[in-house]
Amino acid sequence: MQPVSAVSGQAYPWGAKNVDTDVIIPAHWLKTISRAGLGRGAFETVRAVPGNIFDDERYAGSPILIAGDNFGCGSSREHAAWALGDMGVKAVIAPSFSDIFSGNAFKNGIVTVVLPQEAIDRLIAVAGEGQPITVDLETMTVTTPYQDRFAFALDSFRRRCLTEGLDEIGLTLARDTQIAQFESAMAEHRPWTEKRSGYAGGVVEGRRAS
Amino acid sequence: MASRSRTLYEKIWDSHVVERRDDGTCLIYIDRHLVHEVTSPQAFEGLRAAGRRVRRPDLTLAVPDHNLPTAARVDGAGRPLPIADAESAEQLAALARNTAEFGIDYIDALAPEQGIVHVVGPELGFTLPGTTLVCGDSHTSAHGALGALAFGIGTSEVEHVLATQTLLLTPSKTMEVRVDGSLGFGVTAKDVILSIIGRIGAAGGTGHVFEFTGSVIRALSIEGRLTVANMSIEGGARAGLIAPDETTFAYLQGRPMAPTGAEWDQAVAWWRTLASDAGAAYDARVVLDATDIAPALTWGTSPEDVVSITGSVPDPASFSDPSKQAAARKSLDYMGLTAGTRMQDVAVQHVFIGSCTNSRIEDLRAAASVASGRRVADGVRALVVPGSGLVKRQAEAEGLDRIFTSAGFEWREPGCSMCLAMNPDKVPPGERCASTSNRNFVGRQGPGARTHLVSPAMAAAAAVTGRLADVRDLMEEAL
């Protein structure tokens, strides 16, 4: 993963609430076995409407997206993060995110910034004028050319992974001894979670209607 | 060690901590991992690129479901039929290749056990109480019905689990969702969960894990509990738990992957200790009374847009929040509905009975009891898609397939089908579907498709009347 310490530039002043991952990338784009090229399908249903924000020349290629509450709800598809990354979005600012989406975004180097609605409204106004916005992971602030300064929080592990571009799997594999110890304790105390006898021969009974 | 009162969630969490960091983040051991074709190819690609192996192939089970067409899979001579869509075929082939290469158990499309991951896991006993279970699919929350801490993960996390059998997680907050009383005539588990989401909103559970409690939940079968827990994610919670009890043990005993003999007894003894302690604290609580729950359905494009079947399309102006007003106007426009229209006057062209929410044997029985002796209305296409091959076989043994087909329903092969527009089963633009699935999002069942989420019995009622109908009227007729 590429290290990110700041994201700076124009922003899509969108503000839509409850944007689900079906909207970010519709299901028919999921039939791929690679991570690349999904930007073409990003926000397909939004873009089908003339005058939409993503085809507005003023915002084309913006690295920041400003959205409303509950961004990324719905399906767990990481394709949503890949699609955003592929269209050049490196940070999303919203009042809240779905838990799964923010995890996926982070793992792909996309910063999810939680700010209160008032700050979102202000940033939408600024971005709507075509002014740049800066998300800084060193100072943990979002700033504008008008001296706006909004502090945000990010857990320290995520922040470190983002700023240092760390590979999470590599970090966990280094804990192999601890994992192996846990596994032997499990084998002793909860042996039934270890074994499976295979899957053939299943039946479904269910409850009868009374 | 004397310990403080803990919730079910905390007990499962605590028993899976491999390592705790100073900031509260924990490395959590994953007991069970389900894999399907859509969210796994890039994870296997990542492993290959880094030269990594799968740590515990024995704890992983793979089954195709999302892409698979639900038309016949073999010809008259029993030979497998090709999959017409090249991209789907490639994705399905990639799953077969990847599971063979990494030594993972794979239930192929022709196996009698094939089905939707969230139907397959419980019915094979792969899903067990007190386990941590993940899958690259948000409706993994369903498995919480058996008391497993189960949640959806993204593809990078799929790769992380494959490589390490762990995930790095921050503990969630907990929310008790209690449903007291007993359900009225014609009211089902689906109506319960729709009503819960209607109450708390689609983001109501964000950052939380639900624990469903109360007499209504206790009285539900495992099938009904699976329906409830399945839609936890539509209420914003990543997982939804139901404490294991005698119903759970009776359901699991004898399933092919469930423990046996002395290990079974040992397991049950531990499972009994998992229920939340008296006095355990939740971060939030919502209480519903069963008498307030009627057969329910959605009118808009968010699962929180819930109304009783006796109700009408709401007026956007009736919402206090201006952004909700705007969202409601947009929804009604997309749904082709006018405020004030009685829900029962809305005609449907499609009915879908299936998905991981409602495709188990009891769901099919409930739908069949309404369909029996009736006919699908003119101009309606109605699909019944069993959740797995085992459900299909059981339903056929009970003659449910003949009830459906003689009423004019299509009887299909198992898979995700019309729940999401990824396989050939789609709702055409501008047409309306009464669906037993879990998402009524814009375009979910096909571009421009209009979805109303309902219970299986309500879906069957819509099929035979050609409109959104109150199933209680048809049930009374049958008395």
Ligand code: SF4
């Ligand atoms: S049935 Fe629908 S919700 Fe369930 S796993 Fe399949 S696509 Fe997802």
